[in-house]
Amino acid sequence: MKNRPLSRKGISCLLLVFLMLAGCSSGSDDTTDSTTSEVGSNAEDSFTYWYPWGGDSETWDLWRIDKYQEETGAEIEAVYAPPDGGLSNGKLLSAISGGNPPDLVVSNDYALAYALAAQGALEPIDEYLADAGFSEDEVLEGFVPLMKQSDGSTYILPQDSNVNMLYYNVEMFEAAGLDPDHPPATIEELDEAAEALSKVDGNNIERLGFIPWLDAGDESYLWGWIFGADFYDTESNQVQLNDQALVEAYNWLDTYAEKYDPEKIKSFTSGFGGAFSPDHPFFTGKVAMTVNGNWFANAIKEYAPDIDYRVAPIPAPEDGRQKATTLGTNVWMVPKGAENPQAAIDFALYGSKQEILADNINTWRAISIWKETSDAIEWDGDQVYDTVLEVAASENTGHPALTAIAGQMADELTALRDSVIYNDNDVAQLLQELEEKMQAEVEKQQ
Amino acid sequence: MNTERRNLRNGLLFISPWIIGFLCFTAYPLFSSLYYSFTQYNLISEPIFVGWQNYYELLFVDNIFYTVLGNTLYMIFVGLTLTTIVTIAIAILLNTDGIKGMSFFRVVFFIPTLVPFVVLAILWIWILQPDSGVVNSILAWFGIDGPGWFASPRWAKPGFILMTIWMSGNMILIYLAALGDIPKSLYEASSIDGANVFQKIIHITLPMLRPAILFNTITGMIGVFQSFAEAFIITDGGPENATLFYSLYLYRNAFQYFNMGYASAMAWILLIIALTITLVFFLLSKRWE
Numbered sequence: 025m026k027n028r029p030l031s032r033k034g035i036s037c038l039l040l041v042f043l044m045l046a047g048c049s050s051g052s053d054d055t056t057d058s059t060t061s062e063v064g065s066n067a068e069d070s071f072t073y074w075y076p077w078g079g080d081s082e083t084w085d086l087w088r089i090d091k092y093q094e095e096t097g098a099e100i101e102a103v104y105a106p107p108d109g110g111l112s113n114g115k116l117l118s119a120i121s122g123g124n125p126p127d128l129v130v131s132n133d134y135a136l137a138y139a140l141a142a143q144g145a146l147e148p149i150d151e152y153l154a155d156a157g158f159s160e161d162e163v164l165e166g167f168v169p170l171m172k173q174s175d176g177s178t179y180i181l182p183q184d185s186n187v188n189m190l191y192y193n194v195e196m197f198e199a200a201g202l203d204p205d206h207p208p209a210t211i212e213e214l215d216e217a218a219e220a221l222s223k224v225d226g227n228n229i230e231r232l233g234f235i236p237w238l239d240a241g242d243e244s245y246l247w248g249w250i251f252g253a254d255f256y257d258t259e260s261n262q263v264q265l266n267d268q269a270l271v272e273a274y275n276w277l278d279t280y281a282e283k284y285d286p287e288k289i290k291s292f293t294s295g296f297g298g299a300f301s302p303d304h305p306f307f308t309g310k311v312a313m314t315v316n317g318n319w320f321a322n323a324i325k326e327y328a329p330d331i332d333y334r335v336a337p338i339p340a341p342e343d344g345r346q347k348a349t350t351l352g353t354n355v356w357m358v359p360k361g362a363e364n365p366q367a368a369i370d371f372a373l374y375g376s377k378q379e380i381l382a383d384n385i386n387t388w389r390a391i392s393i394w395k396e397t398s399d400a401i402e403w404d405g406d407q408v409y410d411t412v413l414e415v416a417a418s419e420n421t422g423h424p425a426l427t428a429i430a431g432q433m434a435d436e437l438t439a440l441r442d443s444v445i446y447n448d449n450d451v452a453q454l455l456q457e458l459e460e461k462m463q464a465e466v467e468k469q470q
Numbered sequence: 471m472n473t474e475r476r477n478l479r480n481g482l483l484f485i486s487p488w489i490i491g492f493l494c495f496t497a498y499p500l501f502s503s504l505y506y507s508f509t510q511y512n513l514i515s516e517p518i519f520v521g522w523q524n525y526y527e528l529l530f531v532d533n534i535f536y537t538v539l540g541n542t543l544y545m546i547f548v549g550l551t552l553t554t555i556v557t558i559a560i561a562i563l564l565n566t567d568g569i570k571g572m573s574f575f576r577v578v579f580f581i582p583t584l585v586p587f588v589v590l591a592i593l594w595i596w597i598l599q600p601d602s603g604v605v606n607s608i609l610a611w612f613g614i615d616g617p618g619w620f621a622s623p624r625w626a627k628p629g630f631i632l633m634t635i636w637m638s639g640n641m642i643l644i645y646l647a648a649l650g651d652i653p654k655s656l657y658e659a660s661s662i663d664g665a666n667v668f669q670k671i672i673h674i675t676l677p678m679l680r681p682a683i684l685f686n687t688i689t690g691m692i693g694v695f696q697s698f699a700e701a702f703i704i705t706d707g708g709p710e711n712a713t714l715f716y717s718l719y720l721y722r723n724a725f726q727y728f729n730m731g732y733a734s735a736m737a738w739i740l741l742i743i744a745l746t747i748t749l750v751f752f753l754l755s756k757r758w759e
Contacts, residue, residue, distance in 0.1 A: 114725030121513040136726075143728050145514045227615075290621035290709065291600035360514065432727040435707075439534075442710035446623055464531075468510065469728075 070099035071127035071364040073371070074116070076109040084384060085130075088375055098367060108133040111140065112431075116359060120145050125359035128368035130183060130375075134170060134353040134423060135430040141179035142428035143469070147358040148177035152369035166416075167393050170353060170423045174258065179357065181369070182393040183376050184384065186317045186352035187415045188240040189408075190214075190339065191324075194332040196221055196312040207336035209346075211276060214313075214339040221312035224284065229292045232284065232311050236277050237441070238293060239316040244434035244441075245350050245424040246315070247273045252344040255425040255433070261466055263433070265459035266452065269344065274444045274451045281445035302327045317352055318389040321408045335411045337418075348420035353393075391416045429465045436462065507734035517731065524735035534711065534719065535736075539743075541627065542716040545694045546747070549631040550687060557638050558683070561645035562675065576646065580639035591703040594633045595620065605632075620705050623712040630700060630713065641686045648682035649675070677758075684755045688748050695744055716740060 075085050082104065089100050109131035110116035117140075119125045131137050140146055160168065160178075167182045190207065197204040200220040208214040214234060221233030240246055245255060252269035256262070281289070298304065300323055305311040307328035315338055324331055337347040356372040358365045374380065378392045382400035385392065389409050392398070403409035415421060425433055436458055443449045482489070507524055509517035528535050564576050582590070597604050598619035606616030617625040656674050665673070676683075698717040701707060707714035707722075716736070724733035 112726055117513050117725065117728075139728070143512050143514055145512075287618045287622045291618040293621075429727070432722075435722065435726075438708065439711045442623070442708060446710050465727075469512075 068364070069097060069367050070101070071362075071367045071371070072101045072103065073368070074103050074105035074109050074126045074129045076104075076106050076131055078104065078106065080387075081384075088380055091380075092371055092374055096370075098371065100371065105129070108136065111136040116140070117145065120359045120361060123361055125361050127358065127362040127364045128372060129357050129359060130354060130372075131357070132352070132354050134180070134182075134351075134355045135425065135434070137180055137355045137357050138170060138423075138426050139428045139430055140357070141173050145360055146179045147360055147362055147365055148179055149181065149358055149365065149369055150178045152358070152366045153178060153181070153373075155366060156370050156373050158373055162395055163393050164395055164416075166351065166422055167353065169258070169426060170355070174261075181356040181372050181376065183354040183356055183372070184381055184390045184392055185354070185416070186319060186388075186390055187349040187412055187421065188246065188315055188317055188352070189335040189337060189349070189411055189415060190313055190315055191306060191320060191333055191335050192217075192313040193306070193309070194334055196309070200312075204334060207334065208313075208339045209336070210339055211341045211344075215279070217313065218280075227288075229284065229288060231309065232289070232292065234280075234313045235289055235293060235311055236280055236315075237445075238305070238311065239299065239314050239320075241315045242438075243350065244437040246338075247277065248437070249350050249422075249424045250338055250340045250344055250348055251276075252341070253424075256427045256430075258426055261427075261470065263427075263459050263462040263466060265462065266456045270455055271451050272341065274441060274455075277441060278444050278448065278451075282448075286445045299323045300327070304328075306333075307331065318391075318408065318412045322388055335408050337411065337415050345420035347415055347418045348422075349415050349418075351416075351421060351423055353423065427466065428469050429462060432465060433462050503734040503737055506731050507738050509731045510729075511731040511734075512728040513730050514728075520731070524732045525739070528732070528735055528739060534714070537711050538714050538716055538719040541712065541714060542695060544627055545630065545634075545697070545715065546691050549627070549634055550690050550694060552631055553635050553638050553641065553690065554683065554687060556635050557641040557686075558645055558676075558679065561642050561649055562671065564642065565646055565649040579642050582637045583639035585637070587699040588703060590633070590637060591700045594629075594636075594700075595704055598629050598632070620713075621709065623710040626705060626709065626712045630704075633700065641690065644682050644686055645679060648679050652678045680755060680758060684751060687751055691747055691751075692744060695740055 073089070075082070077085060086102065089102050092098060093100060103126065105115060105126075107113065109129045110119070111129075111131050111133050116125070116129060137146075160171075163171075163182070167185070170182065171178045171180050173179055192204070192207055194204040197207075197217075200217075202217055202220060208217045218233030221231070223230040224232070235241070236247065248255060248267075248270045251273035253267045253273065254264050257264055292310070293305065299316065299320055302308075304323070304327065306314050306316075307324070321335070324333060338349060340346050340348060356369075356376070358368050362368060376393065378385070378394060378398035379400045381390070381392060382398065382402075384390060386400075386402050389403060389406075389412050391412060392401070403412075427433070440454050440458055443454060444451055506517060508519060508521060510520050510523075511517035560579060564572060564579065566572070585593070598606075600606055600616065600618045600621055603616075603619070605619070609616040619625050619629040652675065656678070657670055660670050660674060694715075696717055697715060698721065701713045701715050701718050702721075705713040707718055720733050720736045720740070723729045723736065
């Protein structure tokens, strides 16, 4: 009898311990996506690396990791972190604020990476770059502003980059009486070609010559940049949206909406597949021209190898940016609190070498960040790659809106564009209101 | 006394894992978010106390906030009302006695709730495809030029309502259970008094379903306020912010715009709105008694 209360107590304590252990164990088991079984220790040459790509790109990156591990004996714990390396879904931010960040992240979203750096979420990497023998002079000028913040420190290392161009269907050009050797270079010529290539019968759209907001044209900063807008001045920290160039860009987009009815265009385009499906409208002949990245050439090769197409720099107004593009740069970054930044940067520099990137570049026609070219790149005489290089080397090409609020501004500009094309709202007034709102955001974050 | 105290202690010990979990993972974050709602906080730097500024900006400066709130309230007052009417109608049909294979149909209406949100969202992109989707193809048989659905600022929200109705098998199940509880004698008595089907539904079925309707409406409303995945996948808030719902805008502020303080303030305003609407529903429901 005497023992009963004690044994009950014992049982409840035991149960409590078991329950707590059960609770703890589910929380501490955090090795979900790890692709290598050996977890990095604090050894000098071991580090954690987040990458965003799946499919062939993942296979390629794993090859790069293995090669580096073999050559250097480093231990890399590679973690698949979609989308964009955990930048846009809060995963990286949570890891940093939780004190458990990876040592290195590679991402396809340079704008968010820049914003993270501006927010103080990344480590400055100057000393690690210097130790690894890196010299900024070797990098193409267009990439340098992206690497640095206003404090003069370097936070981002570009891996490689992509450009946007106008893809056009040669057969359709010829059938419409256009000269494929002289693709449109100005906005007027683009509009004329679009008109000539469109086949619209009353309510029924069979083919559109051009849809400005299809593919890369949907990106918030592209057309404004081509028309000459800067969006943001990093020197004075001023948002510059109430800009005549932007007014003209959105009014131009609206001419397509007025001509074909934006809902009809959207309905027409919503049946389309993505760039990596046989249903993309450029493959099925539903559009004759589209603006898209260099990698699109490989998609064409895969899904519509019979299309006779060529590329040209994006047409621009006379007072806009000629032969220009916004760059789609893949970037490396070291999150704040990383345990082994030097090992991370050593790998990033290795992974950015043209010889390592050659397979990637030779597949996707991406561009390297280095001034000096390598023999490993095999696109000599390729019409697409010649245009890629021409556009990439243009002084008009760059990364627009390098600011901590780039993501928010992009969303707002998309909504503004919709408001213009669906409701014919006054562009200048909307831009003025948005400029004030964004400026307030900038000041709030300083 | 001793036994009582011991029982109390043992009881507390037994539920202590939950208490600890609740304090750490619910109560603490809850009150932290209240504190952060008065700060400017990006998760990295130290929070800066800004008083009521986030609330002021949300309520008096941010024009998107009211678009977002309008979209969400539309889904509650139009969407939830339609869903309630349709699900009750389906439940009444499924409750009809003497029809063969009724259990099969009950299962059929419940199956969509088992589909994960992401799969569901992708499926509905195809169903409501303006060009070749099932819905517009059927409309075309009757000579109706179907709308752009998710491609149209006017039709995107009705598209989401259709989707919500399709996946409301849970509500149907609850109504079915409630219908089963209504005494047959009430219908028999009304039959003797000469009531027709509609009179029976209005005067017997609906009043008897009131607790179930109240429950479904409140949980449905909370569900609408929390709905995120569908809009995130299908439209990402577009076109023209027509499907930018409360949770999606909150998420953007928190994780994409680095405004954790602002997002926390949004969350607290959401709590107050949901609480107010719930109280109104309770009051209305009492009045109806």
